[in-house]
Amino acid sequence: MAWMKVARDGTPDGARRRSYLLMLSLVGLLVVSVMVTTLVGTLGPIGPGDPERISFREALEAIFVGHGDWPSYYSAVFWDVRIPRVLLAGLVGAALACAGTAMQGVFRNSMADPFIIGVSSGAAVGAASAGLIGLTVAIGAFAAPLLAFISALLTVLVVYRMGVIRGKVHVDTLLLSGVAISSFLGAIVSFLIYFAGQDYHQLIPWLLGSLYLSRWEYVYIAAVPVVVGAVIIYIYGRQLDVLLLGEETAHNLGVDAERLKKTMLAVAALMTAAAVAFTGIIGFVGLIIPHMMRMFVGANHRFLVPASTLFGASFLIWADAISRSVIPAQELPVGVITALCGGPFFLYLLRMSKSRGDGN
């Protein structure tokens, strides 16, 4: 069979064909994931036992027809609650995985994630303060995301200024300043939480990451930076490959390393901030997904970026489906699910690197 031939083809051509096939299947996976998880939730059809379950027929009717011999709120559940949530999960997962890929390229380090330049801690300060500022009454559901977004970008700007010396991006300095600023802001968030006493409750889903406040408006707003950002990062894919071999090699191959780093950092920061503003800090996606995809498509960014983006979307869509259906009627922050995946994944990586032999 043709596909088996492709599977065994050891030439670079074969590898590329395999990668194309993988991307096609990832697109398929995303479509299927969206369709299936739309049917997952407290009310079913796929979900925990209680309460009354929507049947498959009713679900399909509610989605495609709009009315039937079932309560009118079924339509609302699918079109107002689930579908925007699934789509937002996809956008956020894609954003984090794509930004993570770019960051690992810029920092030349496969342990980098989209939060290392301060996006998460900056956004946390914004979200934590949202309750303390009267602004929220005025613009309601957009106050916290807006504050989180703005403070995330401000934080990145500060970290960036510290890491850029005379126009050159020093990634080591950038990393350290990101760590320092994140620690500092983390302390501020802790203080705010402590100050709020038992009122910190409502920050928990945000700090662990959750999609429970999803709505269509968030989807429209988030779609712009996420899609545009992913396209930009994809376009710079070949240059990212080159950057990974070092600054001098990049120069010798005609790549403007400084412009590339700045562009990637800016785009990744915007995508991440947009994602985090709406859902809080969902960890591990930006770190694990590029790592995993590299094992299948290699380090070539023309394949790695789309693969990470697509798989990141599917991954978070499923993680969120679990988070909203594993306990009947209740929400588990999706960050808990992604963290549960993170631990075993790293143990697995450790085993793989050990079996390849130390000193390799």
Add this chain to the structure above:
Amino acid sequence: MNQEAVAGKRRTILAVAVVAIVAIAIVASVFAFKAFAPEEDATVVIVDDYNRTVELPGIPDRIVSVAPTPTELLFAVGAGDHVIGVDDYSDYPAAALNITKVGSYTLNIEAIIGLTPDLIVTSDLVPLAQLDQLQDQGIPYVIFAARTLGDVVDDVRLAGNITGHTEQAETLAQSLQGRIDAVTSKTLADGVSTPKVYVEYYPFWTFGPGSFGDHLISLAGGANIAAETSSEYPLLTSEYVISQDPDVIVYTIGVMTTTTADEIASRPGWDTITAVTNEDIYSMDDNLVSRYGPRVVDGLEQLAKIIHPELFS
């Protein structure tokens, strides 16, 4: 011996004898006083809500309260003057704001010791390790931990016992009980409907089974839509609330609250909820349902009026 010398000797003996008699008399009277003093019934024995027996040498004069609920209880039974230290969150009644602050959750141990209290009163939210520390310093503590309205009424009496304001406490307790009965006699009567109620203290955070809030909703004549969930304070999924279709929505207002009725009504998919279409969205002061003191009866009354306006006009 010379006659004058003899007289001198006799005068000496007399002086010594007088001193001795006076000394003996003093000592004897001290003993007599002690022996014949009227017996004082000195110890006060308290059994608190954790069934701990606390023996106090007398009615405590200087009391430190490390939680808002006991503060309110002490003031309610008229013992506010004896409260010399409160936690940062005690803000009711207004007089409590002027009392020395001693921290909250993590207490300022030195400040408390410095106030030389006779007793500490606390709720069950404060970590007990610190209180045990203070107990080792000789300062006992009493825990108020009401889980039902009945417990609250008992706590009023407990506050009275501690402070010696038993009469005032009893009056208050009976008045509270009366008000509670006045509500429940109507809300729990036969044939009275139990509208579906959704109460949230933060968006999607509600009172689950076993919580005080759930208890209040039942007594107020409502059917808590979260009664069948598995946590005491669950975070509900939006679709669950939609599917339960509550008749009444109540949100409580606290320090960090940003919710409004408009925000609730504009939540995706909530336009299908009865409470939203009928604009039956109400707010309540968070303290009326989270501080288990006398004001929680106010909370009950407000909630009952919201749920059953037809019974309380």
Add this chain to the structure above:
Amino acid sequence: MAIRVAVSGLSFSFGEKKVLKDITFETRDGEFLGLMGPNGSGKTTLLRCITEYLKTDGRAVLVDMKPIHTLPPRELARIFAVVPQSTVTDFPFTAYDIVMMGRVPHAKGMLSGETEADVKAVRGAMDRTDTWRFASRPFTELSGGERQRVIIARAIAQEPKALLLDEPTVYLDISGQFEIMDLVKRLNREHGITVIAVLHEVNLAARYCDRIALLSDGRLETIGSPEEVLTPETIRGVYGVDVIVRRDPFTHAVYVMPRPSPSAVQRHGTRVHVLCGGGTGGPVMKLLLDSGYSVSTGVLNVLDSDYQNANDLHLPVVAEVPFSQISPEAHAENMKLIDRAEYVIVSPFPVGPGNISNLEAAARALASGKKVFVIAAPAGHGIDFVGGRADSLIKGLISSGAVEVAGADELPGLLKVNR
């Protein structure tokens, strides 16, 4: 295909430190130019100035008469291809991926992926470097030599006009070194690609370069063919080391080797005359010189390697024309030198009709009271090519009082030093 790289008045400083001082030279069409010099002389910095990784003033570096800063980076990358000392990455790029990166300067726009031309160029480059067979393997799993070949393939895929290499063999073993240098030389010869290579190994440079530019302390000391540049005087001046320059017998390329007896050794003036030939005298001369003796030798024919050794060491030597017997004049000269010496050493040189009078000279020396030492021939090595006369002469020497030693290393202990 060929380009002219012209460096004129190039100076470069890192902050206060002047690393390059007023360097001027021009490459010739399709030449293989080596950049050499001691550590810290600025070779790598010079290379980086040429590639514009380090920025220099206006007209310091010209490519085909154009200052490099007027060329956009991608165009410069289509002119120069650089092969660094080593390439390190943690990421699982395949060898093919690495070579394909060489096509980035040729990409038409940001959106263009791998074109037909790219694929062909990569395949061609990998075929020429014999790296196609591990195209799909991760770059990190290849050996040092294989990795450098892949990088050279990448450089070829760039379709450059000039190849710049920065100490490309530093991390390679001997087979890797020749592998790489042969490959680069072939590219240079077959495709006329100009090569500028920073090389640390003198003999490697001498072997492969058309010209060598020698840097010293940031200045261009000299530039010319390896014969012109690699002289003992120049090398002593730049590197501070004494060398002897010879010719590779097969390529006639020059090569250098360290000169024995550094001038630091104290000469105590005791004179020794060595009778030798056929290369057996070299180690004896070195041993005696290192121990401070003054050495003379003869009679040696001018094609004998011991004659070349003596000349390189500037020793007094009696010469004779090749393919003939030692003349009486030469023999007399030899005796004069023997008279001046305190000791006479006879190395196990092959004896034929041409040089048997050297043994007779030893006998005369012994008879006149000189101390004579005979180094035994290694077992199984016959040195007598005169029908037994040499063997009997030597036996005669020994029975008449010459000291037989098993090897030259015993000598310093036996010879008394004339203080």
